[in-house]
Amino acid sequence: MHYVKKYFTEGLIQFAILLSLVGVRVDVDSYLNSYFSPLLETSLGPASVYIQTQFHSLRYNLDDYSLQHKCPDLDYYFTSRRLLNEVKSLGTPRFPITEVNAWLVHTVARESDTDSSVNGAQNTNDNENNSEGAHNHPRQGSSQHDHQQSDQHHHTGALVNPSGSELTKEDIELIDILWREDVALGVGREGFESCCLQRGDDHTAEDREEKETHNQDSETSLQPSDEEERERPASDNGDLPGGSPSLSLLQGASLEPQSVLGVDVEQRWQDFLSLSELQGIETENVQPIPNPTISEIGMDISEAISQNVSLHDATQAFRTRSGVTRSEGSQNLLRLESTNSTHVDLLLSVTNLTSELFPLVDNCTRNATNQNPLSGFLDEAVFDQINLMGLGIEGMDNMDTQILEEPDSDSGLSLNCSSRSLGSPSSSEVSSSSSSCDDEGAVGYSSDAESDSWDAVGGAEGSSTFCHSQNSKWSTMQTSDHIYHNHTYNQPPNQNVLTSPLQHSGCGKLKSVKRNTSEDLDLSRDERRARALRIPFSVQEIVNMPVDEFLELLSKYDLTEAQVTLIRDIRRRGKNKVAAQNCRKRKLDVISNLGNDVDELQMQKEKLLKERTQQNKSIGTMKQKLNELYRDVFSRLRDEQGRPVNPSQYSLQCNNDGSVLVVPRRLMTLQQKPDKKTKDKKH
DNA sequence: AAATGATGTCATATC
DNA sequence: GCGATATGACATCAT
Structure with a gap:
């Protein structure tokens, strides 16, 4: 009975958690309080609130908003609820419940592989679910069914994805590791864990320890609130202590016998359906979240990566058995391993992981939400997001390829050049x-x-x-x-x-x-x-x-x-x-020399002019003195009669012997004429 | 945009 | 006659 209660509790809590993942808080409290009030005391309320807020904080992370606290308080939750109600009041489209269906499909797939005894009931359940049109995609359901019937042995311990490929134990481990890192983020851990319960108790026990360590080490913000602390002892009666309430539920679920689990899961699914029917208003009032789940999930995983989670081995093992995406991931891995590993590398692996996981979601949700007109919304969003991630990675891949190849090409060019260069001089x-x-x-x-x-x-x-x-x-x-x-x-x-x-x-x-x-x-x-x-x-x-x-x-x-x-x-x-240059230089020299000559001649000319001026000045002075001397001499001269000599009628004549004669001007003119005649005759 | 300087080049003269 | 050199003339570019 204890297990039954736990599973009822777990199922309902899972349902609440899953609804909270899509931004909805289903008012299951009354339902649970009315039927399972003792169990609800353990963790339901905090779990849903906790996971919801945590999940939305991831959404903000994805949208590159400022980082949100990883452990939002209730105020944030109620704020979110208020905002979501406001959005709902605006008449925005209803958000499909595909997330819920997706995880349930995982559950079915897991349970179908547990053992043959369970398979019978599981197949029956699958058929029932298919008939209801709300569980499995027909293709997936049929393929799964065929595989399980024809080759059950082959599929033991593996999940079957819609494409026909299998998720082996390693894949599941990888997924588990990822989810384990994300458990604090609260993204449907329980739903996934329920798919992986087939791994056995030993493994679950190991996981339990790892969960505890991761929960205690990685996410300090995810420490349980006081309320959770108070409720923890209540969950300790069947669950391991520590971690979040969701983790407690998970652990409790993992301890369940599988035979009971398979029935209980289906029972939970039936309960969920009935709950949805009973609370159709609530399920219909699923509150829309703009571009929500896939980006959140993707970022959820990437955030797990960003927490320095060493998933390298797991992702590598995961890739090795993947298809095209696996090979791409391997290439990316090879490129990026030499550098800082975990971040991009794991992002790649996570991308592959999501690409492998979400087809399940896709087909299952398509199946489960056939009647929902918005059923394709999430699918498209999912695969758009995946494609975007893939494109981003491919872009990064190309970039890396270029980065890694350019030096080679450049060096090759240099080598070509150098080789030729080295070859020619020889x-x-x-x-x-x-x-x-x-x-x-x-x-x-x-x-x-x-x-x-x-x-x-x-x-x-x-x-x-x-x-x-x-x-x-x-x-x-x-x-x-x-x-x-x-x-x-x-x-x-x-x-x-x-x-x-x-x-x-x-x-x-x-x-x-x-x-x-x-x-x-x-x-x-x-x-x-x-x-x-x-x-x-x-x-x-x-x-x-x-x-x-x-x-x-x-x-x-x-x-x-x-x-x-x-x-x-x-x-x-x-x-x-060279000659022209010399010639021009000489020409310039000649021109320069001529300029210098001009300058010198100019200076000489000025000097001579100054000298001439001086001479003229001296001559003028001498003439003046001579005239004065004349006047002085004639003033003192007297003729025979004692009269003054007229200077206009007489002139002074200096002879070579130094004698001075006073000669009448008339006679001087007569003497000068014969002299001129004689000179002309001589010429 | 025109003027000017620098330079190269060609053709030619000169040595 | 050949080569080197010198130089005027022209083209081109830069400032």
Whole structure:
């Protein structure tokens, strides 16, 4: 009787819990109080409240809201209820009860596998449930039924999922581990556990211990409330102490004899149905939750992962027997194992887990909620969510693949480049590379890609079909990847043979070419031409070497006509370039010198002008003094009669002997005329 | 957008 | 005559 009571209690509590999972608090208290009030004292109220709030806190976690307390108090619960009632009053769609049906399907599946004795009753029950149209999907039911009848032995200890694949014991263990981690989160642990009771008492005992440890260690927020603490002793009469009330019920259920359990589960299901019928208002008043259960479940599991739960082994074992998703999970596992493991890896495994679990839910709910017009809502939501998770993981998978592959590809490119780069200089000696286009290794000419670019530019002189096929291969490869690589190979950077210091000062045409390919940034036109024709000499060498050496070089090596022409042109242009630069420099020097000369002459001119001014000034002073002297002299002169001499009629004449004569001006004019005549005659 | 300077290149002259 | 050099002229680019 004790077991019966426990199972009734457990069933009802499960029902309440499951309803709470979908955001509904079914008012079963009155029902339970009226029939099972002693049992209800143990854990029903707290359990439903607890799980409901816990579950909604997960929903918030899924929606990236702020993290909620994992142990919400009753205020939160009543707030949630109030809000849900408000939403319900708005006439929002009713939320289907597919969650409940899903777990019941698990229960049926488990019980169908327990033993043959139970199978008979189970099959009967399945048939009954199928006839009711509220339990199993017809396909699943029939397949399950067929499998069980034809190959019961094969399916012993395994759950059968709708797709026909099996959930073996390892899977169940995995699921159990996941749920064990989620037990504190309260997501239908009991329902799932009821499916897994077939594992036996030993295993259940182990689980019990693990449950306790996990409940005590992982979720501090899930510590039972005071009310729960008070009720714990009541649950200790048949249940193990510790953990949440749901856990207590679970443990109690696990201790049940399976034979009784199979009947009781069905009885509970019948009770549930009757309860739903009796409280149709309540079941119909199932309160909607926007985008609820699947995301919550998914996040529930992922949150279990986020709790540093080491599910690695379990998930791995789980994956190894999965189908496509398992293989994907394995790939993901292989990629991610090297790094921090548990989070993403387990998320992947959980995704696979959900993808394996929810088909059961899908089919079962579809079966169980055929009469519910909203039965597809949850299914679509479920699989949308799963798909989203899968897509997310696939996206992450791709990202990881890229991350992991890019270095390889990049390194491969580098290897290609380096290998080619290493290969060419070995054959880059002039003696071996000048005559044949097969020889790539001109000194300092690492790439022939310039030929195409050069030809495209139009700078080809002579036949540039020289090794064109090979160049084309190079060009396609180099235009993007080899551009910024060092082509100096074994040569030191300062010995880049194609780099002429004079050619880096700036070149107009070169700049125009440079814009065509980014590789041209460091190469002049002649350098590109020389590279294109595989000239085995550097431009600098061609330009700067002496004439005799240059002629010897031309005669020594078997160069084609185009090469010789190009070499001569390179030398001519190079020298002319230098000459032009020198010429301009000289011109500038000449201009500068002429400017200096102009300045100097200007200064000299100014000096002379100043000097002339000084002289003129002196002359003026002297004339003034001379005039004064005249006046002074004539003022003192007297004629024979003693009269003053008129200066206008007489003038002073200085002779070479220093004598001074006073000569009448008339006579002086007469003397000057014959002198002029004599001078003119002389000329 | 025009002016200007710098540079490369070609043609030509000169040595 | 050849090569080197010098230089004017032109084109192109950058400022």
